[in-house]
Amino acid sequence: MYFAWPLIPQASSQLEMLFWGAWLVFFVLVFGANFATLLKMSEPPVMEQEYAQVRQTDR
Numbered sequence: 001m002y003f004a005w006p007l008i009p010q011a012s013s014q015l016e017m018l019f020w021g022a023w024l025v026f027f028v029l030v031f032g033a034n035f036a037t038l039l040k041m042s043e044p045p046v047m048e049q050e051y052a053q054v055r056q057t058d059r
Helices: 005-008 012-036
Strands: none
Touching: none
């Protein structure tokens, strides 16, 4: 972001604006996903979840 931010206002064509818009959306998604993982806001993948194995019996 440090290198990209100064170049965004210099975009002159519609294609450049589309590129920078897509790039910013991608950056926000990646940053948000990493931040959510850091804060443990999302469930871990099924392979990484640990379930206590409890024996179930019929009574």
